[in-house]
Amino acid sequence: MTPPQTVVLRRGDAGPAVAAVCERLVLSGDLPGGVGTTDTDGHPVFDERVEQAVKSFQQRRGLIVDGIVGRSTYAVLDGARWALGDRVLRYVPEHFVEGDDVVALQGRLAELGFTPGKVDGLHGPATDAALRAFQAAVGLTPDGTAGPETMRAFAGLRRSVSGGSANALREREHLRRSGYSLSGRTIVLDAGHGGSDGGAEGRNGLVEARLALDLARRIEGRLSAHGVSVVFTRTEATEGGSDEERAAFANSCDADLVLSLHTDHSESGSAHGVATYFYGHPDNAKHSDWSVIGESFADLLLREVVARTGLTDCRSHARTWPLLRRTRMPAVRLDLGYLSHAGDAEALSHGHTLDHVAEAVVVALQRVYLGEADTARTGVLRLDDLRRHLEAMRAAQVESVSSDRTVG
Ligand SMILES: [Zn+2]
Structure with a gap:
């Protein structure tokens, strides 16, 4: 799914881009699977059903609910398919990588006591700095690239998590459950x-x-x-x-x-x-x-x-x-x-x-x-x-x- 720089998809459109959007919406659980309306080439059509699915996705993700797949909805929709480790993450100035995997990365860094800034799913400078600090801390090259090596380090820590990080999690959880x-x-x-x-x-x-x-x-x-x-x-x-x-x-x-x-x-x-x-x-x-x-x-x-x-x-x-x-x-x-x-x-x-x-x-x-x-x-x-x-x-x-x- 290549990012459409200018393309905006709305009701009535059809073609491969609509097909890709539908695929994401099925994965995100907003669009029931099965055959919807197709055009003469067999491509799905952006019909009312798809529009509803887009709206439900937008609602859940706090986007403007207009049923139109513009740039921001597209970016979030595209990011929603990524689980941490599915792709290599790195900081790209001017064009922050976005996605659920970035949310997971930020969450892991925060858990471990590094400070990625707000957990917002945008791979910005603060996340980059936290990632590099983490890499340095576990003896990896602090290159800011969350590739397989870094994922293995995360996985290793998950098994042998010790001291403060487990402590921090337990403290937060205790606080959450114990109320105000x-x-x-x-x-x-x-x-x-x-x-x-x-x-x-x-x-x-x-x-x-x-x-x-x-x-x-x-x-x-x-x-x-x-x-x-x-x-x-x-x-x-x-x-x-x-x-x-x-x-x-x-x-x-x-x-x-x-x-x-x-x-x-x-x-x-x-x-x-x-x-x-x-x-x-x-x-x-x-x-x-x-x-x-x-x-x-x-x-x-x-x-x-x-x-x-x-x-x-x-x-x-x-x-x-x-x-x-x-x-x-x-x-x-x-x-x-x-x-x-x-x-x-x-x-x-x-x-x-x-x-x-x-x-x-x-x-x-x-x-x-x-x-x-x-x-x-x-x-x-x-x-x-x-x-x-x-x-x-x-x-x-x-x-x-x-x-x-x-x-x-
Ligand atoms: Zn004293």
């Missing part, structure tokens, strides 16, 4: 240090271990109000143990998420600000291990904390620390300011700052479970707004079983 509500979840709050280990000591008599536990309590109160079961890795009386032990404990609780609470300290006294950490290798191009939900929560939490407290944004970072790596559920560590910094220590010595942080935790958690439908601006979303937003969302879900509805 916080209620019924189990969150492990890990107040850093404890027992004989007080952690950092700073200005205003602040001690990291005590501060972390104080914050954990404030978070617990709010989460419990939302129906969340909160489990602590330690209390005043108990030691939390090593990060490995804390991770094992979280795994034994079968928690949905772990939040570890720390503060920072620096000799110079000038360092300040808040940072979050999630599981991932800092050099993602070479590793597919990555916690997608962890990253999402780390980003949201950071933004919410910064917006509410005015502490400096020191960004979120991928790390392979034991607590992040050994937990089976998404885990995020919050480093809330530097106790060695005058401004940070001042802010953290006030209970209301910790209350703002606790609220940020709940809102960020809720936003993780809202997923991509959540478009509210950071820092302005109050818990009450959030509840209303969720109720509206649930009502919309009940109305329509279809899950592809977007919420503004």
Whole structure:
């Protein structure tokens, strides 16, 4: 089926091009098989039946439903027949290759932690870059050509998929199935240090271990109000143990998420600000291990904390620390300011700052479970707004079983 650059097929047309279109429509399930109208040469005629099939195809694929096979309908129709591996895929500037196999390729790359951009079935520059990064990561020539070698690499990974990619899939699937509500979840709050280990000591008599536990309590109160079961890795009386032990404990609780609470300290006294950490290798191009939900929560939490407290944004970072790596559920560590910094220590010595942080935790958690439908601006979303937003969302879900509805 050679791409017709100018040809537009519509009702009344006949010939080999119409025959090819009919073939695709039968394959896509839009046109029932069997003999339709033919012309004197025996070629199928673009009759009402074909027109209906074109419309149904256009409808399903989100194209303009006009029953006419123009350039865009043709391209999508042509792309629909390709399964990943059927043809060699590569980036062609000016004329992006399009098809269901490109969708599959983008999906595989995304699963494995490479970022092909939007999964839109168009083989553009972002998909090209992700494909090359993948090839380099598995030791192939990064030529951007998804041929048999690359397909074998994908197949091999599918069998022995390990760490982050399987992890990412499981996380997403878990999130999808568990729905939008916080209620019924189990969150492990890990107040850093404890027992004989007080952690950092700073200005205003602040001690990291005590501060972390104080914050954990404030978070617990709010989460419990939302129906969340909160489990602590330690209390005043108990030691939390090593990060490995804390991770094992979280795994034994079968928690949905772990939040570890720390503060920072620096000799110079000038360092300040808040940072979050999630599981991932800092050099993602070479590793597919990555916690997608962890990253999402780390980003949201950071933004919410910064917006509410005015502490400096020191960004979120991928790390392979034991607590992040050994937990089976998404885990995020919050480093809330530097106790060695005058401004940070001042802010953290006030209970209301910790209350703002606790609220940020709940809102960020809720936003993780809202997923991509959540478009509210950071820092302005109050818990009450959030509840209303969720109720509206649930009502919309009940109305329509279809899950592809977007919420503004
Ligand atoms: Zn610490």
